[in-house]
Amino acid sequence: MSTxxxxxxxxxxxxxxxxxxxxxxPYNDSHALNHATQLRAQGFSADSVHKILTQAKNxxxxxxxxxxxxxxxxxxxxxxxxxxxxxxxxxxxQRFAQAQIDSVADLGCGIGADSLSFAQAGLAVTAVEIDQRxxxxxxxxxxxxPSAQVFCADIEQLDLAAIHQTFGRQIDGLWLDPARRxxxxxxxxSRTFDAEDFSPPLSFIRKLAQTGIAMGVKMGPAxxxxxxxxxxxxxxxxxxxxxxxxxxxxxxxxxxxxxxxALVLDSAPFEPSVITEVSSPYHESHSxxxxxxxxxxxxxxIYEPDGALIRAHLLGEIIxxxxxxxxxxxxxYLTSSSPLQVLGxxxxxxxxxxxxxxxxxxxxxxxxxxxxxxxxxxxxDISPEQLRIKLLGHHKNxxxxxxxxxxxxxxxxxGEGKTSRxxxxxxxxx
Ligand SMILES: C[S@@+](CC[C@H](N)C(=O)[O-])C[C@H]1O[C@@H](n2cnc3c(N)ncnc32)[C@H](O)[C@@H]1O
Numbered sequence: 001m002s003t004x005x006x007x008x009x010x011x012x013x014x015x016x017x018x019x020x021x022x023x024x025x026p027y028n029d030s031h032a033l034n035h036a037t038q039l040r041a042q043g044f045s046a047d048s049v050h051k052i053l054t055q056a057k058n059x060x061x062x063x064x065x066x067x068x069x070x071x072x073x074x075x076x077x078x079x080x081x082x083x084x085x086x087x088x089x090x091x092x093x094q095r096f097a098q099a100q101i102d103s104v105a106d107l108g109c110g111i112g113a114d115s116l117s118f119a120q121a122g123l124a125v126t127a128v129e130i131d132q133r134x135x136x137x138x139x140x141x142x143x144x145x146p147s148a149q150v151f152c153a154d155i156e157q158l159d160l161a162a163i164h165q166t167f168g169r170q171i172d173g174l175w176l177d178p179a180r181r182x183x184x185x186x187x188x189x190s191r192t193f194d195a196e197d198f199s200p201p202l203s204f205i206r207k208l209a210q211t212g213i214a215m216g217v218k219m220g221p222a223x224x225x226x227x228x229x230x231x232x233x234x235x236x237x238x239x240x241x242x243x244x245x246x247x248x249x250x251x252x253x254x255x256x257x258x259x260x261x262a263l264v265l266d267s268a269p270f271e272p273s274v275i276t277e278v279s280s281p282y283h284e285s286h287s288x289x290x291x292x293x294x295x296x297x298x299x300x301x302i303y304e305p306d307g308a309l310i311r312a313h314l315l316g317e318i319i320x321x322x323x324x325x326x327x328x329x330x331x332x333y334l335t336s337s338s339p340l341q342v343l344g345x346x347x348x349x350x351x352x353x354x355x356x357x358x359x360x361x362x363x364x365x366x367x368x369x370x371x372x373x374x375x376x377x378x379x380x381d382i383s384p385e386q387l388r389i390k391l392l393g394h395h396k397n398x399x400x401x402x403x404x405x406x407x408x409x410x411x412x413x414x415g416e417g418k419t420s421r422x423x424x425x426x427x428x429x430x
Contacts, residue, residue: 002356005166008135008150011074019042024056025071026063027278046103059283066113072144074137075188079111082179084218089117092175092216097121099216099252101173105163107155107201112138114175114218119145126167130154133186145390156200160211175252177218195219195227202227205248214252221246221311233258238308239265246311255279262308264344278309278344280317294326295335296414298353302327302425303334303345304376304410306365309373318342328414331379339430348408348427356380356411356422358390363425364407365391371404377411380422 011018020042024035032053039049040258058080060071065085086094092114096104102123106115109127111134118125125148127134132152139150151167164171178198182189195202198219205217206229207299221236221243228234228246233254236246249255260277303324305315310332310353318324322342324334339347356362373392375384 005151005153008139008152008407009128009132010135011136011140013049013051013055013074017048020052021055021059022071024053025059027056027060029057055205069116073141075111076134076137076183076189078181078183078186078360079134079137081188082110082177082181083113084177085118085239085244086117088112088237088244089114090121091263091265092195092218093117093121093123095216095249095253096123096173096175096214099173099214101252103170104173104175105167105171106175106177107163108136108176108178109150110177110179112136112141114177115142115148115150116145118175119148122393123147124169125149125173126151126157126169128153128167131183137372140331143175146271153191156204160208160213166201169351170211171279173214173216174208175216175218176200176208177204178202180220186353193220193222195223202229208230209250212251215250216253217248217250219246219248221308225313233261234262235263236308236312237263237265238306241307243307243311260312262306262312262314262344264306278314278317278342280314281311294329296328297335298327298350298414298423299325299335299337300350300427301336301339301347301430302350302410302427303336303340303347305334306344306346309344318345327412328379331412331414333378333412347409348425349430350425352426353428354424356382356424361387361409361424362393368407368426369404370407372406374406374408375411376408380414382410382411387411 020039031419037055039052055074058075058077059070059073062073062075062080065083067086068072069086096118104118104123104127105128107128109115112127115125115127115138119142127138127148127150129138129152131151135152136149141171142148142150158166168202178200180198181191223246226246232248232250234246234248235245258279261277263277269335307313315332319326322340323338324340327335354364373388375388377384408427408429410427412423414423415423
């Protein structure tokens with residue numbers, strides 16, 4: 001083994017410190033002084049107190065991404081921020097397992113969230129991390145899995161042959177989640193958006209892919225489409241309504257007839273339960289050509305596509321394969337005259353089309369006895385909060401507000417310039 005590669009060091013936290021962390025989860029910042037006094041009285045040094053309370057704070061945050069598993073984890077702040085949510089990591093791990101990949105190298109493993117899911121799915125994991133403390137935490141987080149080993153190394157100094165040789169283990173697939181930020185003392189300093197500035201950069205990743213090894217690479221969901229290599233499948237993923245990442249799948253992990261896909265995980269935080277996927281065998285230019293012209297009208301139904309479909313530029317694919325049409329080429333709402341059951345599209349029946357005008361909208365609110373109002377918008381510069389207060393203000397503290405109905409308005413615009421119309425659609429969710 002080369003001198004620049006070595007097993008992850010043991011964590012610096014002592015057994016007493018590790019045991020004390022659990023006492024302060026969930027962590028409450030307003031009690032920090034009391035906690036510190038209590039720990040000092042028990043004989044912990046100021047440095048220990050800092051370590052214990054920092055971990056308690058990070059673990060408390062991590063409960064959101066990792067559920068109960070977070071109680072057994074050690075995290076740096078930046079390591080946690082960059083880590084993959086458990087529900088999403090589990091889906092990636094399933095993809096490796098389904099492709100009959102038994103062992104994976106997680107190159108740039110951070111605190112090991114992806115590695116944990118790979119190990120839980122039964123894969124042997126070789127995790128590699130450049131930062132010593134982060135690597136020690138990854139090793140700690142993976143301690144229940146004897147087939148997972150963490151090493152400290154700079155992966156950019158290794159090509160695939162060296163990776164096989166250096167770690168002395170069988171490796172069938174690679175996972176990379178390049179750092180998109182600079183980190184100092186475990187905290188984020190700055191972010192970068194050009195894939196060549198990521199660590200490792202996209203050119204390094206493409207060289208690895210050219211060896212033919214099965215590989216998944218996590219990127220930020222806003223990556224420009226022209227930076228995505230032709231030879232991979234790009235899969236945008238949303239979880240609980242937020243687009244969280246795009247994964248570039250290469251070689252055996254890319255599906256033969258899929259170039260772009262959108263995976264909508266509409267699930268409980270820690271388990272991928274409902275999974276929806278829309279995919280296209282084409283690059284964007286092709287499916288855009290296939291999509292019809294926008295309608296510049298709203299029909300009986302309107303649909304709000306999931307962000308993953310929008311980021312993946314898959315609306316053209318939906319338009320091609322259903323009777324949905326875009327209301328406007330610049331606005332990501334679709335419309336149809338019969339209800340559509342396309343997963344990833346949130347549908348509404350259009351009850352009334354109103355102009356965006358306070359007088360008309362107030363009249364609609366009064367007439368329908370609306371006391372709870374959801375306002376959605378695309379393409380118009382209006383604050384839903386302020387409009388809600390304006391429209392419901394006169395209902396406050398009246399008996400009606402207890403017995404009233406709930407309503408939904410979609411504010412949008414059709415057309416541009418002089419022909420532009422601003423519409424408020426009174427809708428009911430399908
Ligand atoms: C986005 S994080 C990984 C997060 C991880 N997938 C998870 O879910 O916990 C990227 C990690 O790659 C590490 N890294 C960046 N460049 C590296 C290099 N050249 N060699 C090894 N690790 C590197 C960073 O220190 C950082 O911890």
